[in-house]
């Protein structure tokens with residue numbers, strides 16, 4: 001099918017001037033257009049007129065558009081206007097919606113480019129979508145078509161959900177009367193697959209569960225060659241865990257997905273607000289994990305090679321030392337390591353002395369350099385001191401163990 005409206009043509013008696021085709025979906029073409037009356041750009045969504053004819057369609061479409069226009073929320077694409085346009089060539093009029101233009105890209109494009117998203121990015125997106133769903137459900141509007149292509153990402157990172165209720169207007173199910181598939185069945189809830197008309201908000205929560213699964217794993221939970229098989233899996237196959245796909249997330253995330261993807265709506269979150277609270281708790285835990293000051297006994301590579309500027313400095317628990325004191329503290333480490341190595345290799349000290357001195361050296365190295373984070377040194381001197389201290393700790397640990405082994409051997413022999 002060609003373009004429903006040509007670039008440069010106008011719609012609604014000259015009010016909207018079509019400037020460019022933004023994209024096409026299963027049911028519509030979306031154009032960028034200029035609202036000549038208000039002097040701003042908008043998105044004009046023209047519904048395909050070659051879909052099976054239904055006389056009640058236009059009325060339902062207008063009614064749904066009015067409901068959508070009543071949804072005013074920062075995470076919902078606002079609907080400004082609706083109408084039907086008679087085209088020059090005749091034929092059935094083309095129903096259209098005029099919406100807020102979201103400059104940016106859709107979540108579908110982001111996922112196509114990135115594959116999957118880290119938890120710290122996926123959870124805030126889910127939260128924004130849930131905020132949109134909570135507002136819509138409170139007004140009795142079920143989205144019915146939550147999927148990546150319907151989540152638009154504005155340039156400032158705000159997620160905006162588009163196409164509220166459109167699927168209901170089009171009467172879309174997995175299979176049309178002629179067996180043709182409209183849209184993707186991958187995000188449909190089991191009750192949608194069954195073709196039930198009395199859907200409630202929990203159907204959207206299932207679709208959001210699929211979306212979150214897709215964001216975190218890079219794939220949908222159920223995929224197959226035919227729409228029928230995907231629909232069957234939604235109805236009867238338990239969703240895989242992320243762990244079974246080799247993706248490690250906290251257990252609470254797996255539980256949240258399992259609950260969102262429950263076959264029976266009664267087993268899902270009761271409403272968007274409840275699911276939002278659960279996602280919020282996960283996001284908070286994830287946030288705390290990311291910014292948690294490391295416990296004193298933890299020592300990792302990051303301590304040896306601190307990133308130049310990224311993470312904020314860890315809180316300083318103790319007063320800072322001067323660089324001179326720091327370097328003086330370092331002398332015993334070097335001496336004791338040298339002593340431990342020589343004593344060990346030449347057998348110039350008794351096993352007990354080796355054990356005690358090495359253990360003391362290990363404790364001092366750990367206490368003075370590895371445990372603390374109030375170093376007055378910066379840059380490469382600090383990295384060098386820490387690296388040598390770490391090596392010293394290993395040498396002391398090994399000689400202390402060797403000393404213990406010698407003591408045990410002596411005890412057994414005696």
Ligand SMILES: Nc1ncnc2c1ncn2[C@@H]1O[C@H](COP(=O)(O)OP(=O)(O)OP(=O)(O)O)[C@@H](O)[C@H]1O
Pocket residue numbers: 022023024025026027028029030043077099100101102103105106145149150152162163183184
């Ligand atoms: N308000 C908008 N602002 C900017 N771009 C939009 C807007 N609405 C839709 N688009 C773009 O137009 C494309 C087509 O949207 P459309 O809703 O017709 O298709 P879809 O969501 O991919 O599929 P479906 O027909 O199944 O809903 C989208 O991929 C999106 O990038």
Ligand SMILES: [Mg+2]
Pocket residue numbers: 025149150162163
């Ligand atoms: Mg869409």
